[in-house]
Amino acid sequence: MRSSQHFTAAAAAPDWRSWLDQAPAATRVPDIDSRALTRHLEGGAALLAALPARPQRSAAQLALAAAVHEAGRTARTRFLRLHADWVYERLTEGRSRRPQLAELVYAAADAFPGLTPTRATIAAERTALQGDKEGYEIDQGIFFAEVLAAPASGLHLLESMLRPAPSSAALLQQFRRDGRLPLATLTLERRGAAAHLTMHNLDCLNAEDDQVIADMEAAVDVALLDDEVRVCVLRGGVMRHPKYAGRRVFSAGINLKQLHRGRISYVEFLLQRELGYISKMLRGVLQDQPGALQPRQLVKPWIAAVDSFAIGGGAQLLLVCDKVIGADDSFFSLPAAQEGIVPGVANLRLGRAVGARVSRQIILGGRRIRAAEADGRLLFDEVVAPEALDQAVERAVADYDSPAVVANKRMLTLAEEPLEAFRLYMAEFALEQAHRLYSADVLAKVSRA
Template identity: 30%
Template sequence: MITTEKRGHITIVTIDRPERRNALDAEAQAELNAIFDAFEADDDQRVAIVTGAGDKAFCAGHDLSTPAPECPDDMPRGGFGGLTARFAMRKPVIAAVNGFAVGGGFEMVLACDIVVAAPHARFALPEVRVGMMPLAGGILRLYRLAGHHRAMTMLLTGRMIDMAEAEGIGLVAEVAHSRPVLDCALEWATRILEASPLAVQATKAVATRFADQPLGSAMDAQWTLPEVIRAQQSQDAAEGPAAFIEHRKPHWRGC
């Protein structure tokens, strides 16, 4: 149901249930959770890409032919798709949206760091239309991304937005107009790999952990994060400036 491929330092995760529009049942959820656990624990893997099989759907959310989660304990520790509650994830995750991303599938997209999408991709949180709510971060993340009025037009009606609107709310970093969306995601992943892995992880930690704090206190507190301290004290912190001075590409050790 879920396939993984490693290309150098990049892990590609593909939801492979096209007959169900890549909707997730409990087994697929557990499988994704284990995959992201393994990705996080593998120091050789630095960026993950998550996508869906086929060209119709990224993920149609929860498979409604199976019982729906009624509380957080009904989902994997990492949240819906093993991703939406993974708040301490150190490494970047890119969503390569190849079609519809609705319900929990859209919540997975919102939990990613960079989103690239095919021109025909669409996004929605339609839970209210079937008597449910997007409680895997969808309400809160969309509200923070889009603001009160734009978010409420989606949350209270379940309406779907197209690519133009997705770009307008700042969701999508790039639309893959003339190439496969996975190729677009791989290009973004390669750009990330050009940077120090420890600096990338520390930067993500600062951005995600202090986003809602007052700027002054956050700027003080960021220096105390273990990820920041580790990056500053690493060999890579010396390698970067040395490579710049010597006009060569840095050789990142991740230590």
């Protein structure tokens, strides 16, 4: 198999019309099909390399690049439809290893040149505005969509993502020693039986970016792994933003300014949050035990305290929490249609809470649900005055500090969202969200953020 260096240093491009007509024929023999795919994609890479950077391209050059990308993506999809399990087994050594998303997709770039973009390619893309990128993350979306669509590989990947992140072990020791874990955008603190996770991305109303996702993954791991913690509490901190200075805010969702600047990553943000920490909040963390038949599943109840608003990604978090307490002036909103992207797994989960009609009103129509209104009772378990939130949280912690709560949470999750249903949803989401990131309507909207 050719190296990724050989691929990036491809020879002179063939005539583009003949290249488009020369998609590799499938033999159904993985090694042969893999080599044929690499040769074909080398030609496409050379065609793209001969063009100026995307912002400087003419209309004809933009059309050529789009045709090359489309042909390459069709070839990748056909290959993975046949060989996703074979590719995944190669990358995980027969499913004996459990790499995280980024490690997996960049290993694919090295082992199967052209199948996915290299780490260097994505790093270069991150220096451009979202609208000026080539869109290589869509190729990552194809890879994950096909792996997740393959039942055995997809399930293995979902279960791998429920393992603690590699960096969590050292942070757990720090938390056990100090009872407190300060990270860049949040703080985790043990108070009695509860771990209080307070988000404090203060200047942007707890909007999410890549750093927030990494910090949330670490904090959720630590809260679930710490044996002294039996209940987890999620809340927003006091803001510095001029409009909300001195007030707590739960979350404003995705940071659209960062998306416009090209700094919201497909893998480390959009996929990692769904397959990583949010899934762990719902299903718990899996901890491998030497000699045991099954990993240890650490499940704990999550209580959300909502000040001001939970918008977008913040609203999505409420759908995996076991109790939601809202200030009577707070609201819930999923402005997916306005932003142009898919609101995570909310399309799968929201209907269970509010019903199909209200779910469509929220996701498709942009309806806000205020905690104090009648439909707010479908999303907020308890609504109190802002100054009474602290006491309400304390009562909830006492109520949910019970082994029976943990056991029944596990059974409710099995009944409401089996892992197989989640796998099928994420297989579709992985590709749809990748395309949405580079769609004309989204690029136009984020350019105004």
